[in-house]
Amino acid sequence: MQSSDKYNIDIKLLWKVVSQASPYKLTFIITALVGILLAPVAILRPFLVQTMVDDYIFHKDIQGLGTMALIFLGVLLLESTMRYVFTYTSNWLGQAVVRDLRTRVFNHITRLKISYFDKTPIGISTTRTINDIENINQVFSQGILTILADSLMVIVVVGVMFAVSWKLALVCLTTMPFLMIATYVFKEKVKASFQRVRTQIAKMNAFLQERLTGMRILQIFNAERQEMEKFRKINKEYTQANVDSILYYAIFFPVVDIIAAASLGLMVWWGARESLVGGVSTGALVAFPLYLNMMFRPIRMLADKFNTVQMGLVASQRVFTLLDRDDKIPNTGTYAPEKLEGDIAFKNVWFAYNAKEWVLKDINFHVKPGETLALVGSTGSGKTSIISILNRLYEINKGRIEIDHTDIRDYDLYTLRSHIGVVLQDVFLFSGSVLDNITLRNENISREQVVEAAKTIGAHEFISKLPGGYDYQVMERGATLSMGQRQLISFVRALVFDPEILILDEATSSIDPESEAVIQHAIETLIEKRTSIIIAHRLSTIRHADKILVLDKGEVKEFGSHDELLQIENGRYRQLYEMQFVTTGVA
Numbered sequence: 001m002q003s004s005d006k007y008n009i010d011i012k013l014l015w016k017v018v019s020q021a022s023p024y025k026l027t028f029i030i031t032a033l034v035g036i037l038l039a040p041v042a043i044l045r046p047f048l049v050q051t052m053v054d055d056y057i058f059h060k061d062i063q064g065l066g067t068m069a070l071i072f073l074g075v076l077l078l079e080s081t082m083r084y085v086f087t088y089t090s091n092w093l094g095q096a097v098v099r100d101l102r103t104r105v106f107n108h109i110t111r112l113k114i115s116y117f118d119k120t121p122i123g124i125s126t127t128r129t130i131n132d133i134e135n136i137n138q139v140f141s142q143g144i145l146t147i148l149a150d151s152l153m154v155i156v157v158v159g160v161m162f163a164v165s166w167k168l169a170l171v172c173l174t175t176m177p178f179l180m181i182a183t184y185v186f187k188e189k190v191k192a193s194f195q196r197v198r199t200q201i202a203k204m205n206a207f208l209q210e211r212l213t214g215m216r217i218l219q220i221f222n223a224e225r226q227e228m229e230k231f232r233k234i235n236k237e238y239t240q241a242n243v244d245s246i247l248y249y250a251i252f253f254p255v256v257d258i259i260a261a262a263s264l265g266l267m268v269w270w271g272a273r274e275s276l277v278g279g280v281s282t283g284a285l286v287a288f289p290l291y292l293n294m295m296f297r298p299i300r301m302l303a304d305k306f307n308t309v310q311m312g313l314v315a316s317q318r319v320f321t322l323l324d325r326d327d328k329i330p331n332t333g334t335y336a337p338e339k340l341e342g343d344i345a346f347k348n349v350w351f352a353y354n355a356k357e358w359v360l361k362d363i364n365f366h367v368k369p370g371e372t373l374a375l376v377g378s379t380g381s382g383k384t385s386i387i388s389i390l391n392r393l394y395e396i397n398k399g400r401i402e403i404d405h406t407d408i409r410d411y412d413l414y415t416l417r418s419h420i421g422v423v424l425q426d427v428f429l430f431s432g433s434v435l436d437n438i439t440l441r442n443e444n445i446s447r448e449q450v451v452e453a454a455k456t457i458g459a460h461e462f463i464s465k466l467p468g469g470y471d472y473q474v475m476e477r478g479a480t481l482s483m484g485q486r487q488l489i490s491f492v493r494a495l496v497f498d499p500e501i502l503i504l505d506e507a508t509s510s511i512d513p514e515s516e517a518v519i520q521h522a523i524e525t526l527i528e529k530r531t532s533i534i535i536a537h538r539l540s541t542i543r544h545a546d547k548i549l550v551l552d553k554g555e556v557k558e559f560g561s562h563d564e565l566l567q568i569e570n571g572r573y574r575q576l577y578e579m580q581f582v583t584t585g586v587a
Contacts, residue, residue, distance in 0.1 A: 123206030150298030342531030421499030
């Protein structure tokens with residue numbers, strides 16, 4: 001019963017994979033029809049050879065033999081054309097399905113909750129999007145359609161062999177049980193090794209992605225040797241899985257050749273005796289080796305094709321599992337205003353990344369349009385969580401967040417985020433030009449707008465000095481730019497999108513003193529006439545904020561202006577202020 005269930009699940013999965021070709025139904029039908037017709041067309045060649053020997057060569061009919069030779073040439077050209085069409089269309093179909101599926105997977109991944117990326121290594125998602133989908137391509141290009149064509153070829157060849165000489169056919173097929181056993185063992189062994197290959201390549205992708213991204217840390221702490229040992233172990237396991245599959249191929253193909261040779265030897269031994277007594281025609285004796293070759297060639301490859309389909313199904317199961325993930329932020333809101341006032345209110349908000357531990361507990365505060373709110377607190381107090389739930393990167397568990405007196409869940413998600421600009425502490429720049437990194441390829445933002453925003457921020461001078469200016473090619477993650485330069489680019493990016501609500505997440509924490517003055521000017525320019533939320537460890541950057549929210553272990557401890565909070569005896573803000581300024585003699 002269990003195996004039957006597994007079989008049914010495989011059939012359903014296979015159907016799900018095949019259904020991905022539904023937009024290309026005509027191509028699929030043409031490919032299948034050509035594959036079906038290939039068998040009877042191909043079988044004509046040995047049949048014509050038999051006819052030429054029995055009816056024309058022995059009767060010395062030279063003129064008729066010439067005609068048959070032309071017919072043979074025509075059949076050969078027809079078969080070659082059909083095989084070309086079959087190969088091309090089946091591969092084209094696979095590539096078309098892969099193209100659509102890869103776009104669908106990437107589009108799906110970009111809409112998943114941030115919590116998915118918190119828990120899933122980047123290399124795993126890369127494997128799903130590239131390697132696993134490429135295996136699905138092989139289901140079409142080397143899998144089901146080829147299996148259909150090859151299976152029909154075997155059936156037709158065996159049928160014709162029995163029609164020509166059932167005795168000779170039986171003699172040739174006495175080796176089939178050995179071939180079936182060898183094929184089954186090969187299929188199971190290669191399937192297991194291929195599954196190990198898929199697992200190991202996913203592990204290797206995840207390892208490489210993480211280590212290459214964190215290469216600076218590895219070199220700083222001299223951890224190259226330890227990581228190399230880990231990589232050597234993963235690489236060894238991956239190589240061994242591939243070597244195992246190669247070993248099975250190296251054994252199987254010679255075994256099939258031996259069985260085919262044995263079948264041919266039996267055919268010659270029995271056929272020669274029957275030919276002498278008139279039981280088998282000479283033409284049949286000449287044609288049978290061709291029949292045997294046409295039978296063993298697809299059988300030799302069928303086991304490999306079945307494994308290709310199996311691996312494609314294993315890969316497709318992983319891809320469909322990813323596509324079936326429903327952990328997206330629900331976009332059920334319909335409110336899509338063109339402009340926001342920027343009024344923000346948190347009402348009894350509770351939030352947890354998991355069910356075990358509250359990160360924010362009963363948070364309440366109100367920010368009026370145009371005001372600046374500063375978030376202060378030690379690491380882990382919940383500052384970043386507040387800005388993450390404001391633009392719905394995560395969903396709150398209890399309470400209500402309102403923007404302009406409307407619950408943020410009533411907003412269209414993309415409209416909501418378009419009105420909120422975020423400048424992060426760790427600025428991420430993509431490979432591409434400075435202009436592309438500022439506009440994020442938004443066609444509605446012109447170069448003139450970018451230049452004007454850069455001048456306003458104070459970034460135009462340094463951008464103009466770059467080779468190529470705004471067309472300067474930024475390396476991955478902005479590695480060729482300083483921290484201050486990357487930060488300025490992120491400010492320009494925030495300004496050109498012109499959000500009504502601005503979030504600055506510790507935007508000056510990693511900036512050198514020389515750059516800080518420029519950055520501070522940029523911040524003042526950005527927050528002007530905007531509702532702003534600023535996270536900063538340096539209290540000097542938030543002294544002029546309208547309101548300051550002091551957090552401790554996810555709870556609001558104090559809320560008020562800078563002067564009001566300094567008046568609180570033994571207050572948390574006052575303690576932080578004295579630690580940063582009074583004890584160092586700054587104030």
